[in-house]
Amino acid sequence: MDGFYRVGAAVPELRLGDVDHNIQKIQTLYEQAAAKGCAAVVFPELCVTGYTCADLFEQEFLISRGREALLHFCAQTRGCATVAILGLALPYQNGLYNCAAIIQDGKVLGLVPKSHIPNYREFYEKRWFLPGRQIRNSTYRLGTEDIPWGVDLLFYGDDRFTFGVELCEDLWTPVPPSVYQACAGAALCFNLSASDELVTKADYRRDLLRMHSARCFGGYVYASAGPGESSTDLVYGGHALIAENGLILAENQRFVFASSLITADVDVHRLWHLRRAESTLREASTPYPFRHVQLPMPPPALQTLERAVDPHPFVPDNPQLRNERCREIFDIQASALARRVAHCHARKLVIGVSGGLDSTLALLVCERAIKVLNRATADIMAVTMPGFGTTDQTYRNAVELAKALQTDFREMPIRESAKLQLQALQHDPNQHDVTYENVQARERTMLLMNLANKHGGLVVGTGDLSELALGWCTYNADHMSMYAVNASIPKTLVRYIISWVREQRPELQEVLDRILSTPISPELLPPDANGDI
Structure with a gap:
């Protein structure tokens, strides 16, 4: 599955201050993520000790036990390619920092401090922690190793799997660190969080992640502290989310005390394509240079794709959302056409109507556009052009709809003129090949173009995206x-x-029902003996 990477967000069962219990639960979830083929899995903020330890963070015993647990986790995961991103408190010089540890193959590859420390309303983290946004180009002595340390770290598994890390409040600031990480080349960001629950906050948080992933043309993986945290002042739901370029790929159930893990397959290849093709991200600069940390092992390759692929990506399953989408599209179509008509000072709209789906929608759009311009629908010249394949059913559909909309309806049969062309080409009219079909299609277009010229009108096209993408249309027709x-x-x-239009227009329901039930066909071949197409 080239270009896809499975990522995970884990919320372990927590006992506040019980480091041994917590690291065991973290390791169990990590093993589950590794077994599922995750390239990386993120855990909540300060998950090794718990986020709500309060003044216990001033106890050296708790801080030391956190470091020991981190090193123990490293020893237990040696040889594993899945990246683990854990949260713990680490002392540095004269302060204490809320940090993320990035681990692979039993090694701590980097330590990222929290840039922004909240100290408002229910948050008072500055009582214990210092902001780390000025820590760059530094190292941290952990055991016998000097570990890259700072907010200027990006991690690389291969040319595509690149990621940065930020913590909780960092996302809620006007310019999150992940913006700079994305500008510097991170396709994904992992966020270790401890976000408390208030009424409607989960909705806001979900929208924040979704839109932030869209702004960065990236993937965003988020894990927040669970209900095992202290509820003295606040409640924590353990919210976990995975977003990709404005879409939520996975979300867990909140307020579950047991450990939970969600995973999703992020299309990193597509993210890189979008950045190169559509965004100004490639032109953006960062306020400081980033250090690149190479992962010692390549990310696990996916053997199977768990990501659901929508067979109808343009049609929402939710009826209310689908109706909203239809209304939006219809208004866009009509507004665009009205603007073009006004700009060109077109006296008429000329449209060929067949009684099929595409010409029906185009005709309905024409009617809306003309009404937007406060003009009479008689300015729409709806033309039906019966040919060799036209059936009684589609002919009736076209006539009734054009008249119901009070258009200037015209009937211009093309059978005789098409026969003359076939005769000039010395083509057997019983040979129903591409020439036979395209003669009719071009004859219709010629008539519409000439009619528009005569009346100072615009020919409105009816072909849809599917036909254009597949070449299911006649060139120069x-x-x-x-x-x-x-x-x-x-x-x-x-x-x-x-x-959707049918539901808004009761007077059109009968004819639109027949059109919706008509088989899709260009009607360029004669119907069978039963009159079917």
Whole structure:
């Protein structure tokens, strides 16, 4: 699964201040994440001791036990390729810092301090911790090793799997450290958090992560402290989330005392593509240089993809959201067309109507656009052009819809003119090949273009995104128009937008029901003996 990386967010069962219990629960969750093939798994802020130890953080015994537990975890995970990101308190010079330890193959690869220390409302972390945002280009002596230490660290597994780390409050600031990390090349950010629960805060937190991942064109993996924390003043729900470029890929159930792990497969290859193709991220600069820490082992390769792939990515499953999407698209179409008509001073809109889905939607859009401009629907020239494959059903659909919308309806059969072209080409009319079909398609487009010229109008195209993407159209025929209102809408969504209009327009329900039930066909081949297409 090239380009996909499985990541995890773990919330271990916690006993406040019981370091041995906590590290054992952390290790169990880490082993589960490794068994699932995770490239990295993040744990909550200060998870080794617990976040709500308060003045116990002033006890050297607790701080020392945290360091010992970290080294014990390293010894137990030697040879493992999954990166673990743990939270603990570490002393440095004259202060104590709230830190993340990044571990792989039994080694602490880097230590990242929390940049922003909250000290407002329910938070008073500055009683114990110092902000680490000025710590850069430094090392920390841990055991017998000098470990890269600071907010200027990025971690690299390969050309694609690159990540940074920030802690809780860092995300809630106007310019989070992860913004600079993304600008410096991090495709993912892991956040160790201890975010308390208030009414509606989970919704805000979810939206914050979702939008932040979109702003950074990245993946964001978040694990927050669970209900095992002290509830003297606050309650912690253990919220875990994984987001990718504005989408929530995974989310856990909060307020569960047992350990929990969520995982998701992040499409890092796509993130890099979006950054290079669509964003200004590549032009952004950072206020300080970053140090690059190479992982000693490559991230585990995925054997299977657990990520769900939506077979209808443009059509939301939720009916309310789907209706909102349809309304938005329909308004965009009509507004765009109205602007073009006004700019060109077009006297008429000329559209070919077949009684099928695409021309129906385009005609409905034309009607809305004309009404936006406060003009009569008679300024729409709806033209049906029966050919060799036109059936009674689609002909009836086209006629009834055009008349129901009070358009300037025209009927211009193309059978005889198409026969003349086939005769000029010395083509057997019984040979129903591409020439036979395309003669009809081009004849229709020629008529519409000439009609628009005669009446000072615009030819409105009806082809949809699916047809254009697949080449399911005739070159120099229905692929051409003066303004194509359906060009960015897939066929699956066209049907839903018409259904949405049907609910808004009771007077059109009968004809729209018939159109929605009509089989999709260009109607360029004669119907069978039963009149079916």
